[in-house]
Amino acid sequence: MKAKYWLLSLMLIVVVALAACSGGGDGEATDDTGSDEDTSETSGDSGESAGEGDGEVVELVYARGQDSTKASEMLIKEFNDSHPNINVTFREMPSDTGQQHDAYVTMLNAESSEIDVMDLDVVWPAEFAQAGYVLELDRFMQRDGVEASDYNQGAMSAAQFNGKQWAMPKFIDTGMLFYRTDLVEEGEVPQTWDELMTSASNIQSEGGAEFGYLMQAKQYEGLVCNAVEFIASYGGEILDENGDVAVNSPETVAGISKLVEVANADFVPGNINTFTEVESHTAFIEGQSPYIRNWPYQWNLANDEEQSEIVDKVGVAPLPAGDAGSAAALGGWMTAINKYSENKEEAWEFVKFMTGPEGQKISAINGGLAPTLPALFEDEEILEANPFFTQEGFQNALEGAVSRPVAPNYPEVSEVIQINVSKAIAGELTPEEAVAAMEEELNAVMQ
Numbered sequence: 001m002k003a004k005y006w007l008l009s010l011m012l013i014v015v016v017a018l019a020a021c022s023g024g025g026d027g028e029a030t031d032d033t034g035s036d037e038d039t040s041e042t043s044g045d046s047g048e049s050a051g052e053g054d055g056e057v058v059e060l061v062y063a064r065g066q067d068s069t070k071a072s073e074m075l076i077k078e079f080n081d082s083h084p085n086i087n088v089t090f091r092e093m094p095s096d097t098g099q100q101h102d103a104y105v106t107m108l109n110a111e112s113s114e115i116d117v118m119d120l121d122v123v124w125p126a127e128f129a130q131a132g133y134v135l136e137l138d139r140f141m142q143r144d145g146v147e148a149s150d151y152n153q154g155a156m157s158a159a160q161f162n163g164k165q166w167a168m169p170k171f172i173d174t175g176m177l178f179y180r181t182d183l184v185e186e187g188e189v190p191q192t193w194d195e196l197m198t199s200a201s202n203i204q205s206e207g208g209a210e211f212g213y214l215m216q217a218k219q220y221e222g223l224v225c226n227a228v229e230f231i232a233s234y235g236g237e238i239l240d241e242n243g244d245v246a247v248n249s250p251e252t253v254a255g256i257s258k259l260v261e262v263a264n265a266d267f268v269p270g271n272i273n274t275f276t277e278v279e280s281h282t283a284f285i286e287g288q289s290p291y292i293r294n295w296p297y298q299w300n301l302a303n304d305e306e307q308s309e310i311v312d313k314v315g316v317a318p319l320p321a322g323d324a325g326s327a328a329a330l331g332g333w334m335t336a337i338n339k340y341s342e343n344k345e346e347a348w349e350f351v352k353f354m355t356g357p358e359g360q361k362i363s364a365i366n367g368g369l370a371p372t373l374p375a376l377f378e379d380e381e382i383l384e385a386n387p388f389f390t391q392e393g394f395q396n397a398l399e400g401a402v403s404r405p406v407a408p409n410y411p412e413v414s415e416v417i418q419i420n421v422s423k424a425i426a427g428e429l430t431p432e433e434a435v436a437a438m439e440e441e442l443n444a445v446m447q
């Protein structure tokens with residue numbers, strides 16, 4: 001009898017213990033009791049940090065275009081190491097921003113939750129907000145004391161639409177001229193497009209390099225940026241300050257004419273109309289050209305001993321001037337949360353880290369990306385890694401950078417510019433005809 005009682009009590013203990021165990025785990029295990037969407041909408045008040053305290057690891061997928069630098073890898077590693085309950089993995093998207101855009105649109109139209117966090121090009125937030133693809137971030141910012149005023153105001157306003165915040169600015173891009181210090185004397189850096197053409201041609205014909213100049217002239221978003229720079233440096237514009245189409249002017253024609261002249265010069269690769277950032281930066285770091293127009297990351301890449309043949313041989317200058325001065329296009333990326341993500345709270349933790357001071361410092365040091373937090377331009381380690389951040393020319397380029405048109409249907413606007421500029425480069429339209437076609441087509445899509 002005694003043995004029987006003993007066995008019974010043992011069974012009771014086991015049953016109670018099992019019940020306790022399963023009860024303790026229900027926070028995560030029974031995740032279909034409250035949809036994740038609702039959790040993130042309301043969990044703002046709980047004050048509990050995402051992914052902490054329940055022992056389960058939440059998997060997040062972060063997408064962005066191909067990163068030629070080590071910045072993304074470092075960001076993810078630092079975040080994962082300091083957030084044991086969240087594991088971020090990287091999804092590489094096409095490096096061509098237009099192709100990347102289309103891939104996201106396809107996924108988000110299908111309400112896919114495959115990706116949690118993604119980087120948005122500075123020209124997309126209006127469209128993504130209006131389409132309802134991304135989560136509004138104001139309440140997270142307020143809850144966690146993330147101050148909009150700490151950020152560069154231009155970058156911040158590019159992430160806003162209808163008075164709300166849809167993404168957090170991660171870095172600013174501005175077009176710059178990078179040159180080889182072993183081929184171009186410091187005092188001889190070209191100041192105008194005509195000087196650049198002469199110098200590029202001379203260096204090439206003297207055998208200093210295979211080519212003289214590299215740019216992005218494929219029919220894609222990067223061509224819009226190159227075109228905006230030529231147009232603005234000759235005093236032209238695409239839209240005026242009221243948002244009306246103002247592209248048909250002698251100044252814009254002059255800018256496009258110069259672009260066409262440069263893109264067809266003997267000193268650019270014959271297939272320049274297939275060049276995006278990747279093709280042009282690859283040729284530059286392989287030592288094939290004394291000059292390239294590119295974004296700030298070019299510096300870091302050119303000084304990366306594992307990839308570059310021109311380490312310590314690179315200088316940075318403002319883009320050459322046209323009749324109206326030097327002009328740089330405003331670019332940059334911000335980070336947003338997929339509205340259909342099933343892990344919004346953890347996604348915000350990652351966005352906050354990546355676009356906050358710690359994350360931006362990693363991006364600046366390991367990727368040469370220009371911070372959207374102005375205070376970081378005073379950080380010694382960042383300046384040591386990117387000495388040109390203190391150059392007057394760079395700061396001026398950042399401040400005066402020319403925006404592309406802002407529109408929820410920006411892809412259509414961009415396409416009009418891309419197609420007509422490409423036709424002008426190919427000689428299918430004269431610059432005058434290209435500008436007239438742009439005027440007509442922009443008026444139609446801007447309705």
Ligand code: GLC
Pocket residue numbers: 097121122123173221222223225277295330331332333
């Ligand atoms: C850079 C810029 C982005 C631009 C793209 C064009 O990534 O940051 O704004 O659209 O280049 O290729």
